[in-house]
Amino acid sequence: MALNEAIHQMMAEDPSVFLIGQGVKSPWYVGNTATGLLDRFGEARVIDTPVSENAVTGAAVGAAIAGMKPIVEHPRMDFMMYALDPILNEAANWLYMSGGAVNVPLVIWGIINRGGEQAAQHSQALHALFAHIPGLKVVMPSTAYDAKGLMIAAIKDKNPVLYIDDRWLYRVKGNVPKKIYSVPIGKGAVRKKGKDITVVGISYGAHQATLAYDELLKKGISAEIIDPRTVKPLDIPLILESVKKTKRLAVIDTGWKTGGIAGEIIASITEKGFQYLKQAPLRITLPDIPAPMARTLEEEYYRPLSVQSIVATIETMVRKNKK
Amino acid sequence: MKHIYSKKTIQRLYETMLRIRHVEESFVEPILSGTIRCPVHLYVGEEGVAAGTLAHTNKDDIIFGTHRSHGHYLAKGGDMRAMVAEIYGKETGCAKGRGGSMHVVDAKKGMLGAAPIVAGTVSLAVGAALSFKIKKQKNVAIAFFGDGAVGEGVLHEALNFAALNKLPVLFVCENNYYSTHMPLRDTRPYDNIFELGAPHKIAYARASGNDVLKVYDVAGDMIQKCRVGQGPAFIEFLTYRYRGHVGPNDNIQGTQTDIRPKAEVAKWKRNDPIRNLESYIARNKILSRGEQDKILKRVGKEIQNAHAFSQKSRFPDPKTLSDYVFKK
Ligand SMILES: Cc1ncc(C[n+]2csc(CCOP(=O)(O)OP(=O)(O)O)c2C)c(N)n1
């Protein structure tokens, strides 16, 4: 697995890197992402913890401040809410508050894990919350290649980086070079070239958008698919370049609509490139509703992210405006 | 305090434990067949704690639970049909199919909710106790949580705040010696959770959760203290879950993750809360074989009916997805 390889290689290369969090010694939470690490690097650097998100995350922040490069892992983003203080009051502000004297080279790895009737507290995609905070970087891989490259970049970064991945992407396979490589933080990727509409997809949204691409082509719509890969800072120039050409913009995010990343991208593009847009941009997100439990409600709740729905929504949008 | 147990009390404790045990076991088959899909954390083996503690509560007392709260719900008087339907995800469920197994609730019975965020409901129970104090009500609030929850800072904040304000709240730690894949020795330096009461100078105790009469005694004393303004109180019950952390057994995509030694599981099964009470009943000739059979039959029928009702019930209408985000 790409992530596992990234952590193995970085721990081997740099003795200041260590992994701390719930389940790192068992396939319990993180699947195979931590396989072999404990055997290879020992309990001092692969630390399974009690259920103490606040203190454990704070300890990771402190270790980073003291010169280590911790990766603190949270098997679900929902559980990370106990750790908001060390992340957003301490880690995010430390460098600034110290006038540049003390930086926090830390990776906070949060996993979005939902579906399967797990209901409201075991489903939330809360990345927008962290993107809001100055001093934090937020990366969200959607391919195996980026999963490894962004983890390495996050470890090498001198600042607190939230590495947020989606359990729904753990099945996705892809080519992953054996060597150590970085995917630059803040740089997006064009996944498919197109001319009728720019479709920006975040994380699982990028994955789904790429799948929707062929369906859209069949319907005569050529979509340019962009995966920003980092949601803070956003690669606005890349998206703007694309919109200049396509004149339309839709953004797929797997979080909620209000106050989300989709709105942020649309606002930035509207500010900088209003003149290029020939119709109102569109957000494709989850509704502003907690995650339900029952399968019928779950299906409805996640429907906007299905390929079928994405295709239909984009088709309606483009047709409305095709003179 | 030495309690005297009336036949009625014994019968009630026995029936409550049986209802929990058998309804929990009745989920195994539908989980394995995929009919029930939500995460289900079974309480089998720990029935004594809920039954013994909640025998002292009335419907105006308020409790909060965890991811493993079917037992708390039932022992507090929660409607079994509505709980089973909830686990199936049906509109007739106690949370209308919005919450599932981890969010059982029966507001009319004072079971105001359960949530899987570890220790997430502990402070809520403190708040319920605060409401009793302000309104000068002689009620008690109870927070149930596991040994794992003791790792969370909020538990310690809640203890301090409750002690500072002398709130009528009972903290009930169900120590089953595991927090998912972590044995207690890997999560705490000492096996002494009950001593958390000491620095706050509140009443505290440790007792076997598998001896329902012990539970009944200890919880009865502590709840009484809370009612007369000598709260808060803290109890650690030692117990054990027979089944997986989640689901019938811990089998994650074909990987067996239950790391508990077989001998340990077997040792605890020899100290079964229901069997323990049955021996007491037999020793003291409290219920005849016939009376016990009658209870067992009644319980079986109730469970059968609950499943039949749930299977007949409808899933929520997708059009109602946005209901309950806000109170209208
Ligand atoms: C804040 C938070 N962190 C982690 C988890 C994952 N988790 C679910 S149950 C559990 C263990 C709880 O153990 P314990 O409190 O002893 O309860 P038990 O399952 O043994 O009844 C954990 C860590 C969670 N639900 N919430």
Ligand SMILES: [Mg+2]
């Ligand atoms: Mg436990």
